[in-house]
Amino acid sequence: MTVDLERVESASAAETEALGARIAERLGPGDVVLVSGEVGAGKTTLIRGACRALGVTDPVTSPTFTIGQRYGGGRLPVSHLDLYRLAGLEGEDPALLEDYLRADSVAFVEWPAAGAEGLGQPTFTVRLAHLDEGRRVVEIEH
């Protein structure tokens, strides 16, 4: 398998959403997208763009507290996970992720480090980093 690595700059939330939409075009059932980056780097924004492109019309909000959200109504069912509040999954029921990583759905995972071993092989790995206010550098690995 060849690894395709792309490094682009985003100058606005709209551009970050558009990057998400581009990723969404290439997603199918069972795919997993890991999205990492510091607080405020645009993780939820990128996932929102991808969800909109998949046809999700509901608000795509940060799942930091809920840990997992599901969105219907689009081309594919979408799971949106955020492992920010989990230090690791050792003590947790493995089914916690299974409810969301489903064969019929696309799954986006923010703060994926805590669940690294349980998340399987991601289709895309996205890393966002701050450049300065408004500008981000986005690495997309496929």
Next chain:
Amino acid sequence: MTSAMERERGTPAELILAVETSCDDTCAAVLDGPRILANLISSQHAAHAAFGGVVPEVAARHHLELAAPLVTAALAEAGVGLEEIEAVAVTAGPGLIGALLVGVSTAKAIAAARRLPLIPVDHLQGHVAANFLEPEPLEPPFLCLVASGGHTLLAGVRDHAGYELLGQTLDDAAGEAFDKSARLLGLGFPGGPALQKEAEGGDPEAFEMPVAMARDPGLDFSFSGLKTALVYRCRELGPEGVEERRADLAASFQAAVVGQLVSKLKRALKRGDWEAVALGGGVAANGPLRTAVAALCEERGVRLKLVPLQLCTDNAAMIGSAARHAPRIAYPDYLGYDAFATGEAPLAAA
């Protein structure tokens, strides 16, 4: 006619056992109509602080260990035997699927053993229904601002059974914004109280924060831009600068969050013939928010209802209260009933 009315309002003296496990806390309550007999919450805040806001066993497993003992303890505190319970209420969603399932399975097992009806409840309707509880229940119509770690919404409440969603957050919840900013500033957990305390010594106008959604004519909220602005103020100041200006940063951030919540509430009050305002969710504990909402209510001549704090944060009494006005499923039709996550409709009550 009377019977229809009574059904809509719930039987006045029905004994309901309620279970809530949608997020971190495992909760069980016993209600006698609108009266709370017991309302227990397995607060995990000690665990939160020990791990700097990150909980290693945040979800399903914790609920599994706590659900049954908490139900037993709630019945004991209420002085009610399980054989006296007439219906079992449970949060069906939205929330973490694995966590919700623990509550739903527990409630189904208790109900099925005695062939009682099961009443699935929407968690957010629970926050609204906290206002229907005694003492001094609030009658619709009223506006309810629910702001917590996981949710931020404005509900237009015109009856006991539901609400109109007038506005909601488009990105982060207000409580999440408080928690993440408290973490950025190196404050403790839970972030809301820590930030409020730090802000007491600060100047709320020291740092200019973006006024999110100010020109947006709708009633939706957005807190993500505020969080990002704080990230950049911290980067500019550096660790020593943040140390020096922490109180000012906290005060400025808090003022921006409260300002947005209050301005949307104000706009909603202007648009409707609301007679009262209620606050729900953990953010309702924020002092400056309470002060600002009280001032707004006085200015507009509407009543302000503040339920006790243990009814603002996640609890099972509010679920029992919502259940009194919700459709119930007779035994054995609920045996196949499942929880639902955000964005998925609950199974229709049979």
